[in-house]
Amino acid sequence: MKIIKSSEKENQWVSISGLFSILMMIFLFLSIAYMGNIILKQKKITVIAQTYEETQKGISHDLKKEFTQNLRVWNAVLDSLTLSIRFEDPEILFQVGSAELNQHFKNILDNFFPRFIQILTDPKYKNEIEEIRIEGHTSSEWSGENSPYQAYFNNMELSQDRTHNVLIYILSKIKDEKLFNWTKSKLTANGLSSSKLIYNLDQTENKERSRRVEFKIKTNAEKQINKILKQSSK
Template identity: 50%
Template sequence: MVSSAAAVAAKLALQREFEKDLKQWNAEILGDMTIRFNDPTVLFATGSSELRPRFREVLGQFFPRYVALLTSPQFKGAVKEIRIEGHTSAAWTGTTDERTAYFKNMELSQARTRSTLEYLLSLQKVRPEENWLIQHVTANGLSSSHPISPDEHSAAAQTANQRVEFRIVTNASDKMDLIAQKLQK
């Protein structure tokens, strides 16, 4: 069973692995083991789903090590899913209609996470784990539905809300559900 101790161990392992790189990548590790890439000027051009060269370089440094850590015997059985989550600002050039902007940004964020996933799976260093990755990594475009800055209309908030995150979903809740079902019988 995945325990909170295993989650703490995984977070510590992530911090140890990436602590020297986070600043230069403008990235951070959140309390739930999510790795957030914060600099929209590095990630994608406005309105584009094509990865910028610097983001390709960062992903090439990050992802093989991330995969090696998560597929290690210590953690492989605990990982249910790795979610690549793309987030946009609430604005869309050419419209002030919030609904239209939301759906245009949804389309863009989905295209961005898909192109990110395609690039990651093309990396030679992760090829040995390709089958596992196909079963566990998903691309999720979330538009502006999860802002991290509450003032959605300021330029600073718009920038802060544009990001790519790698979120680990563990199978701990599945295991807890199984235990609960067995206890009910």
């Protein structure tokens, strides 16, 4: 039987305690690195959120300054929260059941869209724009159709055709190649049928206001935040 001397026991204890110390130091460094990564990620997200808020306020301010005198004449509304300009007079936009743009609406677009794009291509906003959505909306009814399901599908086709024609018309007016390519890369046509109706105060459908075309601006803040979260999860 081997007898372990006290000095050997002390050496073993020193070795074990030293190992624990090293492990604790490694754990501490890993914890600091992890917390540092979390703090860095939070700072990046905060910067993006601040940039988003500044961009949102700036675009809203510039749109309001540019179009305030026109909105009432066009029967249009600026929504600062969603960065959208909504054209609400269905008689100006299209004939009932038709996807062909009325001449009056073409005249409005000729005035509106070049000024609208000029704001968005300003260097302080240009790189923050993710998408410019043309949204077509209808009421829930369809002439001669009693089935709400069929009315919805008929209106879906109509709203898609309308936004498609709006997109073609405004792009055809851009002669500068660089501006055309930038606008083309951001502009989308979205027919939404009666999925987003506008209601009166008594919660009944406002059929006139539901028939509308909206130009909605989407910034890339959400995309940047998702990119940071994806990188930090690796």
